Amino acid sequence: MTLAQAHHGFLSPTGVEIAFLLVGLVTFGAALVTVTTKQLVHAALWLVVALGGLAVEYLLLTAEFIAWVQVLIYVGSVVVLLLFGLMLTKAPIGHSPDADSGNRWAALTVAVAAAAALVWVVVDAFRATWIDLDGPAAGSTEVTGASLFQNWVLPFEALSVLLLAALVGAIVLSRRAKAESSSPPVNSRAATESSRSVTESSDNSGSPSSASDARKNPAEQEGTR
Amino acid sequence: MNDALDVALRLLVVFVVFLTFPLIVGQTEHKVMAHMQGRLGPMYAGGFHGWAQLVADGVKFVQKEDIVPAGADRRIFQLAPAVALLPYLLVLLAIPIGPGEGAVGQVVDAGIFFVLAVMGVGVLGSLMAGWASANKFSLLGGLRTAAQLLAYELPMLLTAASVAMAAGTVSLPGIVDAFEWWWLPWQITGAIVFFVAGLAELQRPPFDMPVADSEIIFGAYTEYTGLRFALFLLAEYAGIVVLCGLTTVLFLGGWHGPWGADGLGWVWTLLKAAVLAFLVIWLRVTYPRLREDQLQKLSWTLLVPLSLAQIALTGIVKVVIR
Numbered sequence: 001m002t003l004a005q006a007h008h009g010f011l012s013p014t015g016v017e018i019a020f021l022l023v024g025l026v027t028f029g030a031a032l033v034t035v036t037t038k039q040l041v042h043a044a045l046w047l048v049v050a051l052g053g054l055a056v057e058y059l060l061l062t063a064e065f066i067a068w069v070q071v072l073i074y075v076g077s078v079v080v081l082l083l084f085g086l087m088l089t090k091a092p093i094g095h096s097p098d099a100d101s102g103n104r105w106a107a108l109t110v111a112v113a114a115a116a117a118l119v120w121v122v123v124d125a126f127r128a129t130w131i132d133l134d135g136p137a138a139g140s141t142e143v144t145g146a147s148l149f150q151n152w153v154l155p156f157e158a159l160s161v162l163l164l165a166a167l168v169g170a171i172v173l174s175r176r177a178k179a180e181s182s183s184p185p186v187n188s189r190a191a192t193e194s195s196r197s198v199t200e201s202s203d204n205s206g207s208p209s210s211a212s213d214a215r216k217n218p219a220e221q222e223g224t225r
Numbered sequence: 226m227n228d229a230l231d232v233a234l235r236l237l238v239v240f241v242v243f244l245t246f247p248l249i250v251g252q253t254e255h256k257v258m259a260h261m262q263g264r265l266g267p268m269y270a271g272g273f274h275g276w277a278q279l280v281a282d283g284v285k286f287v288q289k290e291d292i293v294p295a296g297a298d299r300r301i302f303q304l305a306p307a308v309a310l311l312p313y314l315l316v317l318l319a320i321p322i323g324p325g326e327g328a329v330g331q332v333v334d335a336g337i338f339f340v341l342a343v344m345g346v347g348v349l350g351s352l353m354a355g356w357a358s359a360n361k362f363s364l365l366g367g368l369r370t371a372a373q374l375l376a377y378e379l380p381m382l383l384t385a386a387s388v389a390m391a392a393g394t395v396s397l398p399g400i401v402d403a404f405e406w407w408w409l410p411w412q413i414t415g416a417i418v419f420f421v422a423g424l425a426e427l428q429r430p431p432f433d434m435p436v437a438d439s440e441i442i443f444g445a446y447t448e449y450t451g452l453r454f455a456l457f458l459l460a461e462y463a464g465i466v467v468l469c470g471l472t473t474v475l476f477l478g479g480w481h482g483p484w485g486a487d488g489l490g491w492v493w494t495l496l497k498a499a500v501l502a503f504l505v506i507w508l509r510v511t512y513p514r515l516r517e518d519q520l521q522k523l524s525w526t527l528l529v530p531l532s533l534a535q536i537a538l539t540g541i542v543k544v545v546i547r
Contacts, residue, residue, distance in 0.1 A: 041356055068338035076345025083352045084371035093298045093359050141335045
């Protein structure tokens with residue numbers, strides 16, 4: 001360990017810490033624009049920036065696996081699904097007249113409360129935790145996989161069952177809708193509704209690198225150390 | 226300083242590959258398609274068998290006026306080609322063409338996830354273009370693009386997971402290192418599913434419903450002219466290079482060849498990728514376009530079950546041989 005590393009303290013941050021802070025600010029700003037912009041599709045695209053910024057934060061914290069899964073699931077699938085849904089609506093180019101909801105203050109309260117709860121839980125959980133930095137990087141694929149399938153198998157499987165239930169539910173709902181309306185279903189739409197659930201619960205078959213389940217409990221993985 | 230030079234050199238090489246290989250594939254497509262249809266293809270530009278046709282095309286595209294429709298969402302319309310193109314540049318960084326550190330732009334620990342995640346981002350470019358053009362054909366194209374991505378991303382991921390299970394790693398060089406010749410019959414279903422799903426994600430014929438030029442006039446790209454349109458085309462061909470490279474690395478053993486991987490390993494990688502690229506062109510000439518519902522059906526009722534079966538097979542074999 002060099003002298004510089006030994007002595008850097010709270011007031012002399014490293015480059016990574018500065019980058020972390022800056023990316024965090026960008027992410028926060030993008031998230032703010034997402035909920036305040038009056039152009040619906042712009043909101044979805046700013047969401048891409050916010051989610052991508054989060055992925056960069058994961059990378060800076062050496063959690064490489066989680067970072068790529070974040071991009072794969074959220075940017076690659078969730079936002080695409082969102083845009084797909086928006087294209088089916090009459091979202092205009094330019095301002096949507098009714099983009100502002102009357103519940104914005106209630107929404108703000110809930111958001112602040114949720115953020116406070118999360119911060120409190122994380123701070124409380126890691127207050128006295130010492131993380132050993134000498135071993136392999138804590139977020140690497142190998143370490144993540146080992147902790148997921150050794151220490152956290154039960155929650156992992158429980159989540160799989162939950163997602164399976166969601167899949168079955170989606171199928172039941174779409175079949176009932178089909179029975180009620182005798183008109184032929186829009187193929188692609190029915191397919192996409194179940195696609196999210198298929199993605200997630202089909203990982204039950206035991207693939208070690210199941211992306212979508214792994215992203216569900218990053219916090220739990222961190223908790224093992 | 227030496228490190229910086231090394232990084233700069235790698236980036237430069239990847240960038241040059243990114244600029245030249247798609248053009249080579251494009252030129253090959255011109256010539257192969259022409260000969261398969263009993264034509265000669267470009268013969269004049271550059272002199273020898275029209276080798277400079279795509280350079281001439283590029284010059285033509287640059288000279289054209291860059292038009293943004295009055296009703297379009299300007300910034301998103303202009304940003305879309307970059308979003309479509311840049312992910313492929315990033316993916317090329319992670320594809321190894323030979324053994325060792327020297328033959329890959331950057332070793333990524335979770336390589337499979339990196340390439341699939343970043344490739345998925347490229348589709349956002351088409352969606353942005355489709356929505357921002359203020360054109361109904363473009364909107365239809367964008368819708369179809371999104372539906373197609375959602376359908377084909379899943380089998381692609383599942384088959385990639387199958388290879389990762391077989392190799393016991395998700396790093397791309399690690400997978401090729403672990404490759405044995407008998408993986409070829411073992412993973413053949415996965416390979417075919419991956420390749421077909423990749424073709425669909427690139428919207429190549431016969432999966433080109435989102436850009437069907439005779440029905441919705443090139444879909445999301447209807448309103449584009451000049452350089453921006455050329456960038457979308459370049460993205461398609463860069464996508465072919467990336468897909469062929471990935472299939473080679475994941476399923477065909479990359480630099481492994483009949484006479485060992487020493488020295489000429491990268492030739493094997495390029496050769497296999499070139500054969501696959503030829504296959505892509507061949508498929509375009511051979512098959513008619515699939516209808517939108519046929520597209521969805523192919524993925525959900527055939528490719529997804531096949532990829533799940535491949536995963537099961539991989540798991541069984543993996544347990545048996547341990």
